[in-house]
Amino acid sequence: MLYIVIPVFNRKDFTRACLDSLRQQTTTAFRVVVVDDGSTDGTGQMLCQDFPEVLLEEGDGNLFWTAGVNLGIRRALAEGATQVMTLNNDVLTAPDFVAQMQAVAAQHPTAVLGALELDVSTGQPVYGGETLDWRTNTRRDLLETLPPEQRRGLHPVTYLPGRGLLIPRRVLETIGLFDEKRLPHYLADFDYTSVARRHGFPVYCNYDARLSTYPEESGQEITRRQRSLRGYYQHLFGIRGGGNLRNFTHFSLKNCPRPYLPYFLLNGYARRLVGYFLH
Structure with a gap:
């Protein structure tokens, strides 16, 4: 069932x-x-x-x-x-x-x-x-x-x-x-x-x-429509933040093949730090 x-x-x-x-x-x-x-x-x-x-x-x-x-x-x-x-x-x-x-x-x-x-x-x-x-x-x-x-x-x-x-x-x-x-x-x-x-x-x-x-109506879209410093902080560190750096780190460490991990992390951090203002 x-x-x-x-x-x-x-x-x-x-x-x-x-x-x-x-x-x-x-x-x-x-x-x-x-x-x-x-x-x-x-x-x-x-x-x-x-x-x-x-x-x-x-x-x-x-x-x-x-x-x-x-x-x-x-x-x-x-x-x-x-x-x-x-x-x-x-x-x-x-x-x-x-x-x-x-x-x-x-x-x-x-x-x-x-x-x-x-x-x-x-x-x-x-x-x-x-x-x-x-x-x-x-x-x-x-x-x-x-x-x-x-x-x-x-x-x-x-x-x-x-x-x-x-x-x-x-x-x-x-x-x-x-x-x-x-x-x-x-x-x-x-x-x-x-x-x-x-x-x-x-x-x-x-x-x-x-x-x-x-x-x-997604949480990420709503946050981006209301751009602010507080929203940026929530984007990077809030539990509901679509660019949460901690979550991305955990996901990467668990799933990315080790040879590619350093670049994958650096590239992902950069995208999250600037992506909030580009979309």
Whole structure:
């Protein structure tokens, strides 16, 4: 059985829309676990009243993404999950999303799978996975190189985000949960899928499974739109900071091949120090 784990903190309208999209799936062979990390906007009441089928776990507001996901995964495993999917609340799932993911999972039972992401306002693809050259710290966005007629099926990638990430139980039993101690928020998903790939589990983006996202609502985009010295500090050192130097260091030490590590670190630090003002 597939269990979908959704960590939330406020923004109940996004959560409602996400759960409504899951109710419209062409298959019902899954359950949903929502981890409400101390929301103050009535999210908990809404879940109990309007979505009684959802399994609810609660935090005190200090879980952030990684610990919240891990709490939900533990609940899913205790319920007997054979697959776990992490899903952000600010996404909408296409009606055949779960069916498309499960069809591929049946053919590739040890694979970690992600989905093609579309802009909710335009319907255009915005993320389809990427590959990373550790030697030069350069990324290749698959959407920039794949012609439209090839935007289907499976494509191998270096890592995947946690928005619609399907993880077989065997992967969880082999490499454990997400690294909540060293990567409490950003990069935990890229780290986890990188570790899984190094342990021999295939990592694919499934272009036949589609999510709609709100690119302008991501934490990084909001921070960059409100540029300030305080925002710059949060970008580099805050738990939710997309350029957090400590998180990047942990990710690099864990995943970058040792011969390439010095340049990878220096290049990454430079990008984070100046990138806040360039985007």
